[in-house]
Amino acid sequence: MTSPAARDRGNLHYPVEPMIATAVDEIPTGPGWAYQPKWDGWRCLGWVREARVQLQTRAGKPIGAAFPDVTRALRATLPPGVVVDGELLVWDSARERSSFSLLQRRAAAGRHVLRMARQYPAHFVAFDLLATPDESLLPAPLAERFALLEQLLAGAPAPIVLCPQTDDLAVAREWAETWPSTGIEGLVCKRLDQGYRLGRGGWRKYRVRTTAEQIIGGVTGWTSAPQTILVGQFDARGRLRYTGRSTPLTDEQRAELGPLLERPVAQRRGVPVRHPWPQPLPASWSGSWERPEPLRYVQVEPAVVAEVLVDAAFEHARYRHRVRFVRPRRDLSVYDVPLIGVDD
Known part of the structure; x- marks a missing residue:
């Protein structure tokens, strides 16, 4: 007989379409909202397996081969069975900000992938958790998912970064006003009581213009x-x-x-x-x-x-x-x- 945990994970099969954010012109306010920086990178889901880590883009394309530094760090940090949502970034130290063009160069490195990984290391900024080794977290509220993610990433190596999150509107506005120079595009606004909806909306993205x-x-x-x-x-x-x-x-x-x-x-x-x-x-x-x-x-x-x-x-x-x-x-x-x- 199938265990409850296995049934819970029944709708999580690689690849999946991640939850979507709808563009808004104003930051949503009021009780129950959480705010995260909107990164200038590639949306990426990491699937930690027994033998390997798979990375998929928002469109479901596999890109793990181009980012061995990230897959290695995820495998060293998270137990098999974890599925994590986040953003791939490459930091341009000369400009002191994230670089989308360097990220593209990493993806197109081909046989030079190991040299490019050493020259331009990538980072995975984790902002949500879809599953633990025991169960799917899709029905769980964001507050619970993020708390578990924070626990899992305690002591993570440099390539894996926990995304900052706050429910303080003043802090979120400060991020939006002061962080764009580092490549942050704005905010992603999420309900703390909302589950993770595969391929559906519910989040809001506010771009600083x-x-x-x-x-x-x-x-x-x-x-x-x-x-x-x-x-x-x-x-x-x-x-x-x-x-x-x-x-x-x-x-x-x-x-x-x-x-x-x-x-x-x-x-x-x-x-x-x-x-x-x-x-x-x-x-x-x-x-x-x-x-x-x-x-x-x-x-x-x-x-x-x-x-x-x-x-x-x-x-x-x-x-x-x-x-x-x-x-x-x-x-x-x-x-x-x-x-x-x-x-x-």
């Missing part, structure tokens, strides 16, 4: 009714460098921007004008590990400045996440927008 001025160099859709904008900044050589793409514009924003984007780049006095960005936009320019298809777009004269909301994920002179268009800055010239470093 600041405003920036950017130059519109292209659009998807039509210039008269743009769907999204592609933005950039001039470098010291006077070349417009691509920095990112916006989230979809609202009807009101499309109507406001359309008349300002007078014409696409085509000709000037009968002479073709060479736009500085390729057509289509290369998939690699998005900065995403799960690369999308190349993006076809309409190139426009770089004459309009846009105020946008951006987050802390800015690396190699590009915003890795979509920016949010706020308004056109008719009062600014494109030459008022700060230059971007050639070697950023």
